[in-house]
Amino acid sequence: MKEIMYKSTRSDSAPVTASRAILMGLAEDGGLFVPTEFPVLDKSLSELAKMDYQGVAYEVMKLLLSDFTEKELKSCIRNAYGTSFDTEEIVPLRRAEGAWYLELFHGPTIAFKDMALQILPHLMTTAARKNGENKEIVILTATSGDTGKAAMAGFANVPGTRIMVFYPKNGVSSIQEKQMLTQKGVNTRVVGIRGNFDDAQTEVKRIFSDEALRAEMAEKGFVFSSANSINIGRLVPQIVYYVYGYTRLLEKGVVREGDPVNIVVPTGNFGNILAAYYGARLGLPVGKLICASNSNKVLFDFFTTGTYDRNRDFILTSSPSMDILVSSNLERLLYHISGDDAAATAALMEDLNTKGVYTITDQMKEGLDKFAGGYATEAQTAEAIRRIYDAEQYVIDPHTAVAAHVYGDYRAQSGDGTTALIASTASPFKFENSVMQALGEPAYLPDLELADRLSEKAGVAVPEAVNILRTALIRHNIVCNRNEMKQEVRRFLEL
Ligand SMILES: *Cc1c(COP(=O)(O)O)cnc(C)c1O
Helix, strand or coil: CCCCCEEECCCCCCCECHHHHHHHCCCCCCCCEEECCCCCCCCCHHHHHCCCHHHHHHHHHHHHCCCCCHHHHHHHHHHHCCCCCCCCCCCCEEEECCEEEEECCCCCCCECHHHHHCCHHHHHHHHHHHCCCCCEEEEEEECCCHHHHHHHHHHCCCCCEEEEEEEECCCCCHHHHHHHHCCCCCCEEEEEEECCHHHHHHHHHHHHCCHHHHHHHHHHCEEEECCCCCCHHHHHHHHHHHHHHHHHHHHCCCCCCCCCEEEEEECCCCHHHHHHHHHHHCCCCEEEEEEEECCCCHHHHHHHHCEEECCCCCCCCCCHHHCCCCCCCHHHHHHHHCCCCHHHHHHHHHHHHHHCEEECCHHHHHCCCCEEEEECCHHHHHHHHHHHHHHHCCCCCHHHHHHHHHHHHHHHHHCCCCCEEEEECECHHHHHHHHHHHCCCCCCCCHHHHHHHHHHHHCCCCCHHHHHHHCCCCCCCEEEEHHHHHHHHHHHHCC
16 A cells, blocks of 8 residues: 655655654644645445444545554554444434534543544554654643543553643633543643633643753653644544545435535634545545634634634633634645645744734635635524524534534525535533523533433433543642643653
């Protein structure tokens, strides 16, 4: 099979293998790793339709993680997508209002981050073995709520790894915070910061590229890696469910082989929708990629004007995992639409860093023709939750509701009736206050009582991930300022 190599979006330094890119997380020049070419699926979609999730995962991932052996990759997949999911299908589909909801929240932390973070630790420890890396891997992660818990659930007690998570103290839901603070595992640490997600992410990036700290760590036998969606080891597993979703539609007779589907993705850091774009590059028949934002609509503005401008107020919404003004993975798309021009991409990122704004060329804009952008206000998000419940007795979470609203708008404005897959990124139980409020129910009850009420309303059992919070102990209690984060890292590593 063809070896696919990875290079930085910001310079033309020598390409590295997939396993090396997974270990490094970020390229040395601060850029993101991108594949130097896109192979295409070598099984037909109807062949893939006969396979289970694990089978499809292997067929997709082998293309882009080509330096992993079949045995290595299949072992990673088997370990990741098994009994930690609450359904054998791994990703069930549910039809509502004529669209298909791809339920990506059946993993251990009931948000779609599990799809990649259940497998990343296996990919990373395999990559370490392959590359003769024997230092302890330190995962440093900034989270807007879901990544942190999902990363810890994946890495907890994995030998040879430690994981440290920073989250905005007042920017996550009550269930999200409880999930993180009760995290077990001798190698885990959670720290709340007085600031928002962008503050946490910016500082993590800075600590990550602190040469003096890296050198000191190396001496003590530690090496940083990243579990954020900038890691190619997170992106590649996310392509799988779009291919899988398509093949289930094929199996149900909803589409015929080769028919395009539109994919609607509630977007924050741009990882999930980029995975759908990569799916299209691998040969998945995709019509439009519809990027749904909440009130932090920096991406909607970008898709409509070609200007990305982060100079605006950061708004806390009911879909906190999308409260982001700097969507890191967009850098990869910029690189691809610039015709793989690292210098041009680096210049745009430089503008973003120094001025907080950049504008792409008209030629690059043409590369965005597969994308459509939309956004939902808080009222529209709540309205979508209620409308879909009233019509279908189906309860969706606020992130998914943003996508549902944007899709409704898109369809009405474009008249495009192509079959649509909507990425359903979280269980409503994770955001139960906002959901119950939207449904006109009492919302300010103790978390677990509220979960019971939502369960009755939705006709869905309380997920195990929430049930265990009934008796779980709080194990983490550190809160710090942004400028104290590095000190917390040192303390965790006992430097
Ligand atoms: C992370 C997250 C998103 C945003 O995904 P990106 O890949 O960051 O665009 C949307 N919804 C939920 C529930 C999430 O956890």
